[in-house]
Amino acid sequence: MFEQLDFGIFHGASKAERDEFCRRLVSELRHYGFVKLINHGVPLEDVNKAFETSRNFFQLPLSEKLKSPHPPTANPHRGFSPIGLENISTISNYGSASTMPLLKDMKESYDIGSDNDPIYKNIWPPAGLYDSFQTNFTSFFASCYEVELVILDAISIGLGLPTQTLRLLHQTQANELRLTHYPSVSRDAFVDSTRIAAHTDFGTITLLFQDNVGGLEMESPPNSGKFIPINSGGQGECILNVGDCLEMWTGLRSARHRVHLPDPSIHPKGSDDAIMERFSIAYFAKPDRTAILRPLQQTVEYGQQYLTANEFQHMRIQGTYA
Known part of the structure; x- marks a missing residue:
């Protein structure tokens, strides 16, 4: 149902072909809130090393x-979170007309920011525990940031804005990288729990890398409470999500999504079935903290009171950690 877009066209095509690709990219984001990308610019060897x-x-x-x-x-959103520390379900119903039940998240995660962040310092494993961890993810973060800026240029072009409009709102690297592990659990555990509850992402865009286990679902149509499975294209594919900040700037819809049971064709029905563990890596591109979340185009209407990105981020994350 959802085809992959080849982001390599942005780099290798004529200006006319590039601009047409950007319009198609924005069209997909406007309709679905996300798009599947290949040749996105993060080297596959870097992605594979990050997963390892x-x-x-x-x-x-x-x-x-x-x-x-x-x-x-x-805050600070850094370091290792064991199962139960964070509960995304508390914010599942933000910005949606449909109401989702409160479910416990079955995941553990690790959050990383820029080493140049002047406010929040990273929390790394202590020396001698896993010394390549910091080196590998500092490098991966840098790769994702470079790709983020180019994708923001493509979105700006597709919207008919000057090329660097969005790029210039993302200069201080207030971004976050999240590693997530969903342990193997029984199918019965999904009665009152989920791998991660339905939510929208707080930032501008998200670059999501995932393994082949499956379970990612997107709400479609918007506000319907109905979720469609998104098959994984493997670690070389990137799912590009629209976040809340981009919605407020441009009117592109922030995608509500969750990670629930994988496709039953992969895991046959049966109460004793163990659902395979799952790994994902999400890079959350966030605006500069002082950026104002005011519509960038006259056709976009989004309330009268405009927050800074920092004020909005604090408002959205409040309550997810008990």
Whole structure:
């Protein structure tokens, strides 16, 4: 149902072909809130190394992972979160006419920011525990940031805005990288839990990389409460999500999504079935903290009171950590 777009066209085509690709990219984002990209610019070898590093970390004993703990509150959004520390379900119904039930998240995660962030410092594993972890993810973060800026240029062109409109609102790298591990669980556990509850992303765009296990679902049509499975194209594919900030700037719809049961054709029905563990890596591109979330085009209407990106981020994340 959802075809992949080849972002390589943006780099290798004529200006006319490039502009047509950008319009198609924006059209897909406007209709669905996300798009599947190949040749997005993050080298496959970097993606594979990031997944290998993530898997190795999450296989460590819990006592070792807890040596780089996420604080018990939302800020700073850094370090390791064990199962139960964060509950996305508390914000599942933000901005939607449909009401989702409160479900417990079955996941553990690790959050990383820019090493140049002047406000929030990274929380890394202590020396001697997993020394390549910091090196690998500092490099991966930098790769994602470079790609983020180019994708923002493409979206600006597709919207009919000057090329660097969105890029210039993302200069201070207030971005976050999240590694997520969904442990293997029984199918019965999904009665009152989910891998991650329905939500929209807080930032501008998200670059999501995932393994082949499946379970990612997007709400379609918007506000319907109905979710469609999004088959994985493997670690070389990137799912580009529209976030809340981009919606407020441009009117492109922020995609509400979740991770639930994988396709039953992969995991046959049966109460004793164990659902395979799942890994994903999400890069959240966020605006500069002082950026004003005011419509960039006259055709976009979004309330009368405009927040800074920093004010909005704090409002959205409040309550996800108990």
